[in-house]
Every structure is written in C-alpha cells, then in structure tokens.
Amino acid sequence: MVGAVNINSVTKKFAADDGSEITALNGIDLKVRAGEFISLIGPSGCGKSTLLRLIAGLSKPTEGTLFIDESEIKGTSYERGLVFQNAMLFPWLNIYDNIAFGLKARKVYRSSKDRVKSFISMVSLDGFEKSFPHQLSGGMIQRAGLARVLINDPKVLLLDEPLGALDAFTRMNLQDELIRIWKKEKMTMILVTHDVDEAVYLSDRIVVMTPRPAKIEKIIDVNLSYPRARSGSEFLYLRTQILKILNYAGKTEEPGYYI
Amino acid sequence: MEKLRPWLPLFSILLASFLDIWLPDSSLHTPTKAKYFLWFNIILGIFFTAGAIRTIFWRNKGKNFITQAPFYAAVIFLLNIFNLVSKKYALLPVIFFPSLDRVFSVIVEDSFFLASCLASSAQLLFAGFAIGAAAGILTGIAVGFNKVLSYWINPLIRAIGPMPPTAWIPIVLVVFPTTFSGSVFLIALSVWFPTTIMTAGGIQNIPNVYFEVASTLGAGKYYQILKVGIPAAMPQMFLGIFNGAGISFVTLMTAELLGVKNGIGWYINWQKDMMAYANVYAGLIIIAVSFYLLVMLLFKVRDRVLVWQKGVIKW
Ligand SMILES: Nc1ncnc2c1ncn2[C@@H]1O[C@H](COP(=O)(O)OP(=O)(O)OP(=O)(O)O)[C@@H](O)[C@H]1O
Ligand SMILES: [Mg+2]
Numbered sequence: 225m226v227g228a229v230n231i232n233s234v235t236k237k238f239a240a241d242d243g244s245e246i247t248a249l250n251g252i253d254l255k256v257r258a259g260e261f262i263s264l265i266g267p268s269g270c271g272k273s274t275l276l277r278l279i280a281g282l283s284k285p286t287e288g289t290l291f292i293d294e295s296e297i298k299g300t301s302y303e304r305g306l307v308f309q310n311a312m313l314f315p316w317l318n319i320y321d322n323i324a325f326g327l328k329a330r331k332v333y334r335s336s337k338d339r340v341k342s343f344i345s346m347v348s349l350d351g352f353e354k355s356f357p358h359q360l361s362g363g364m365i366q367r368a369g370l371a372r373v374l375i376n377d378p379k380v381l382l383l384d385e386p387l388g389a390l391d392a393f394t395r396m397n398l399q400d401e402l403i404r405i406w407k408k409e410k411m412t413m414i415l416v417t418h419d420v421d422e423a424v425y426l427s428d429r430i431v432v433m434t435p436r437p438a439k440i441e442k443i444i445d446v447n448l449s450y451p452r453a454r455s456g457s458e459f460l461y462l463r464t465q466i467l468k469i470l471n472y473a474g475k476t477e478e479p480g481y482y483i
Numbered sequence: 484m485e486k487l488r489p490w491l492p493l494f495s496i497l498l499a500s501f502l503d504i505w506l507p508d509s510s511l512h513t514p515t516k517a518k519y520f521l522w523f524n525i526i527l528g529i530f531f532t533a534g535a536i537r538t539i540f541w542r543n544k545g546k547n548f549i550t551q552a553p554f555y556a557a558v559i560f561l562l563n564i565f566n567l568v569s570k571k572y573a574l575l576p577v578i579f580f581p582s583l584d585r586v587f588s589v590i591v592e593d594s595f596f597l598a599s600c601l602a603s604s605a606q607l608l609f610a611g612f613a614i615g616a617a618a619g620i621l622t623g624i625a626v627g628f629n630k631v632l633s634y635w636i637n638p639l640i641r642a643i644g645p646m647p648p649t650a651w652i653p654i655v656l657v658v659f660p661t662t663f664s665g666s667v668f669l670i671a672l673s674v675w676f677p678t679t680i681m682t683a684g685g686i687q688n689i690p691n692v693y694f695e696v697a698s699t700l701g702a703g704k705y706y707q708i709l710k711v712g713i714p715a716a717m718p719q720m721f722l723g724i725f726n727g728a729g730i731s732f733v734t735l736m737t738a739e740l741l742g743v744k745n746g747i748g749w750y751i752n753w754q755k756d757m758m759a760y761a762n763v764y765a766g767l768i769i770i771a772v773s774f775y776l777l778v779m780l781l782f783k784v785r786d787r788v789l790v791w792q793k794g795v796i797k798w
Binding site: 280281282300301302304305306308312314315316317318325326328329330356358372373376 | 692693695696697698699700701702703706710711714715717790791792
C-alpha cells in the first residue's frame with residue numbers, strides 16, 4: 225500500500241498585515257496510514273485548510289517536515305489530489321474538459337481517453353459533458369470536482385469541506401459515493417469537515433483539533449464496519465463524545481448557567 | 484393593431500415614395516440622373532414586404548422583425564422628412580445639405596472609387612489592428628505573469644499608453660520610411676495599449692486558487708499560463724481589444740491625412756475641401772456601415788470564444 229502521510233512537528237506561521245505573526249499550526253505530529261480514511265475536525269480558523277495545503281504542497285511549513293511514503297513533500301503533485309471547498313471547476317471549460325484537465329496537463333490524455341468517459345459515468349454526469357459549470361447544480365459541480373481529481377488516480381485524496389455547501393440529501397448521497405470510491409480505489413483519504421456526523425460516518429479515525437494555534441486535541445478511532453448506520457447506538461455515542469471534546473476545546477470558560 | 488405592426492416599415496416606405504413622386508422638387512437642388520431615393524425605397528420595400536409576409540407564415544422566425552418593425556419605420560420616416568426638408572423645399576443650405584438623391588448618386592456612380600478607398604483603409608486598419616492586438620496580448624501576458632518584466636515594462640506602458648496615438652505623428656513622419664508603415668504603426672499603437680493593460684490586469688486578477696487547482700492536478704508552469712491564465716483573462720482581453728478598436732477607427736481617420744492620398748477618411752476630407760458635401764455624406768455612410776459591420780464581427784468572435792460566459796455575465 226502506498227500513500228502514507230507523515231507529519232513531523234509541523235508549525236506554520238503567517239505574517240499578518242500589521243507585521244505580527246499568526247501561528248496557524250503549532251507542532252502537529254500525525255501519521256496517516258496508507259489507505260486510511262481520516263477526518264480533521266475543529267473550530268473554524270484553527271488551521272485545517274492550512275494543514276491540507278501543506279500536504280498538497282501548495283505551501284511550505286515554517287518548521288517541521290512532511291513525508292509521503294518515504295519522500296519529503298516539496299511542491300505539488302497529481303498524486304496528492306486536492307478537492308477544494310467549492311470544487312473550483314474552471315468556468316471556461318465544459319464538464320468534459322474540466323474532468324480531462326489533469327490527463328491533458330500530464331500529457332497522458334491521448335492514451336487514456338476512455339478514462340474520461342468512465343469517470344464521468346462514475347459520478348453520474350453522463351449527458352452533461354458539454355455543459356459549463358454555471359449550468360450545473362451544486363451537487364453536480366461537487367461531483368465533477370471529485371471526478372476531476374480522481375481521474376489522476378491520486379495516492380492521497382485531500383478533501384477540504386467538499387460537501388459543505390450542499391443540502392442534507394445530496395450530502396448523504398455523496399458521502400456514500402465517497403465510501404464507494406474509497407473502497408474501490410483504495411487511496412488514503414484526508415477529509416476536513418465541520419460536520420461531526422459526516423466524520424463518524426466516513427472515517428477510520430477522527431482527528432479533533434484545538435482552536436488556533438492548532439494542536440491535535442484527540443484522535444478517535446471509529447471501529448465500525450461499513451456501511452454504517454447513521455443512528456446506531458455506537459454511532460451516536462461517538463458523535464456525542466466528539467461534540468463534548470469540541471465543546472470543551474472551543475470554550476475558554478464554563479457558562480455561568482445551565483438550562 | 485398588433486396585426487399591423489410588421490407592416491409599419493412598408494407603410495412608412497409607401498408614404499415616403501408617394502411624397503417623393505407627388506411633390507415637385509425644389510429648383511435649388513441639382514437634379515440627379517436617377518431618382519435614387521425612390522429606388523432605395525423600392526428595394527427596401529421589397530425586403531420589408533418579404534419580412535412582413537414571413538411573420539405570417541413562420542411566427543417564431545419573424546419575432547425579431549416584429550420587435551424591430553416600428554424602429555425601421557421611424558428611420559424611414561426620418562429620411563422622408565429629410566427628403567422633404569432638402570430636396571422638396573430646400574429649407575436648409577443647399578451646399579451643406581444636399582438631397583438624398585445626390586448622396587445616393589455618389590454611392591452608386593462613384594462606387595468603384597469609393598470601393599478602392601475602402602479597400603485601402605481596410606488594408607491599413609487590418610494590418611495595424613492585427614499587429615497591435617497580437618503585440619498587446621503578448622506584452623499583456625508577459626507583464627501579467629512575469630514580475631521582473633512587469634517591473635521594467637509597466638512604467639513604460641503607463642507613460643506611453645495614455646498618449647493619444649496621433650500625438651506621435653511628427654515623430655512617425657520622420658522615423659518611418661513610408662507613410663503606409665507609419666500609419667500602420669499608429670493604428671497598432673492605438674490597439675496595443677488598451678489590449679496590453681486589460682490583458683495584464685485580467686491575468687493579475689485571476690483568483691490564485693485556479694492556478695493552485697491546476698498545479699495540484701499536475702499542470703506545469705507553461706500549461707498553467709496557456710490553459711488557465713489566458714482563458715481566464717480572455718474576457719478582459721476582449722474588453723481591451725474593443726477599446727482598441729474604437730481608438731483605432733479614430734486613428735485611422737487621422738492617419739490617412741498623413742499623405743497616403745487614399746482611403747475613406749482621406750476621401751471625406753478631400754471632398755470637404757472641394758465643398759462636395761454629397762460625397763462627404765456618402766463617405767460617412769460608408770464608414771458608418773463598415774465600422775458597424777466590423778464591430779458586429781468582433782462581437783460574433785467574442786460570443787464564439789466566450790460561450791462559457793453566457794449566463795454568467797449579461798451582455
Ligand atoms: N495566506 C494566509 N495569510 C495569513 N494568514 C493566513 C493565511 N492562510 C491562513 N491564515 C490564517 O491561519 C488560520 C487558519 O486558517 P485555515 O484556513 O487553515 O483555517 P480552517 O481551520 O481551515 O478554518 P475553516 O474551518 O473556517 O475553513 C486563520 O486564522 C487564518 O487567518
Ligand atoms: Mg478551511
């Protein structure tokens with residue numbers, strides 16, 4: 225199995241406009257096993273996206289190192305695919321060309337044209353090849369965004385709140401889709417989400433982060449087999465536990481009253 | 484009333500023709516070989532009759548015609564009024580306001596010479612436009628993507644750009660071997676500046692996330708420039724080219740006075756000096772029609788290239 229991600233004491237600081245420093249990540253240590261589905265959950269602004277961008281190679285850590293399998297991460301690679309929050313399809317390309325973009329950029333399009341068709345079918349967008357992104361619904365856009373990254377056959381799939389903007393039903397459908405794809409392609413999945421249910425429903429492990437500067441608060445193992453029941457007792461137990469941790473992590477003082 | 488709408492242009496034409504035939508001409512106007520305004524009305528009348536009949540049989544296809552019908556009718560009505568004011572009653576100074584018959588007679592009888600003028604103008608315009616647009620897109624891309632080039636070239640663009648191209652005439656006359664090449668340079672300059680500025684600005688304003696997406700999908704630097712930078716900046720590029728086209732029309736008219744002794748702008752000026760105002764109007768009409776066609780052509784090209792923008796942006 226390939227696609228293990230090793231994060232060694234990674235710190236990321238940003239220069240703020242007034243010249244001061246913002247510490248987004250503070251000494252993060254995390255070993256993601258190859259083929260694992262891991263979720264990052266934590267308060268807004270804690271540095272989850274920052275961590276994903278480091279793994280993707282879009283920015284460099286201030287301190288520490290990141291490894292994919294045995295090699296240090298330096299710059300981007302199609303083997304670490306990143307699905308952005310609003311999918312960020314190229315508005316000037318139709319769905320077919322958006323999905324084929326990676327193959328064309330890597331000059332392997334000619335030899336693998338059939339792949340495009342099969343990935344379009346995989347995310348059920350047959351018949352929408354010629355449509356432009358603005359003609360599609362939010363869920364369809366998100367699916368196209370997924371297919372565009374998956375077509376590169378990445379070892380690691382990084383997902384930054386990919387389902388955040390969708391309604392509950394589309395969301396649940398796409399969650400099942402993600403599981404199906406993951407079981408089939410067997411890549412490592414690192415998912416950032418705000419949705420505790422989603423994290424419990426999808427992941428092998430859940431990493432709960434503290435507010436900025438982010439550290440890892442707790443790592444929770446989800447030992448449930450797939451497909452999971454969204455309202456099973458263990459499911460609900462885990463969900464409550466994470467909410468408790470988040471509550472604790474997100475609050476600086478106890479409220480003065482109880483309902 | 485709605486039933487009559489498609490026929491309005493025809494009514495307007497019948498009225499104009501009737502008045503043109505029925506009322507005597509003023510003796511102040513030099514008569515022409517043929518009654519050109521009447522012929523003009525007859526030809527238009529055939530078109531408009533066909534258009535109106537079409538709306539009866541193919542309601543959908545004729546929609547556009549029905550919407551435009553009152554406008555066409557009004558335009559013909561205005562021409563009709565002008566015909567009365569000039570040819571019939573000579574209410575305006577005859578030298579400066581010749582009859583429509585005279586204006587049309589120039590277009591018809593002088594058509595070979597006018598066509599050669601037009602061809603010569605088109606040559607200047609297309610050469611200058613092509614060079615200017617290509618150079619503008621290239622410098623725009625270079626400045627938009629390359630920080631070093633931007634540092635060194637941008638001040639130059641900012642200094643040279645806003646100068647009206649025609650201000651260069653004294654230098655152009657000295658530097659360029661022929662007036663043709665000089666004129667091409669001036670026209671190219673007028674297209675170059677807005678195209679450069681808009682292209683560079685368009686590229687610099689592309690959300691960085693698109694480049695990040697491309698790079699995580701495996702696109703190298705040049706592929707990103709070619710397949711992300713350029714298409715994303717295309718709408719701005721077109722705005723620049725449109726602006727440039729407008730300025731280049733002005734420059735063309737001035738450039739033809741440099742001594743090319745040909746071209747439609749030169750023709751107008753020459754006829755004005757000879758007090759041949761019918762010819763001036765004929766030239767103006769030809770310019771209006773050709774520039775209108777050119778602008779329509781540009782729009783068509785843009786609609787082709789920027790289909791993906793339809794529905795995103797209203798135009
Ligand atoms: N390029 C940048 N320059 C300066 N500060 C930045 C930059 N990127 C992120 N930050 C800061 O780092 C912190 C973490 O940002 P990040 O986007 O990683 O948060 P997040 O956990 O993804 O939040 P959310 O859940 O709301 O998306 C924020 O305080 C943000 O202001
Ligand atoms: Mg984020």
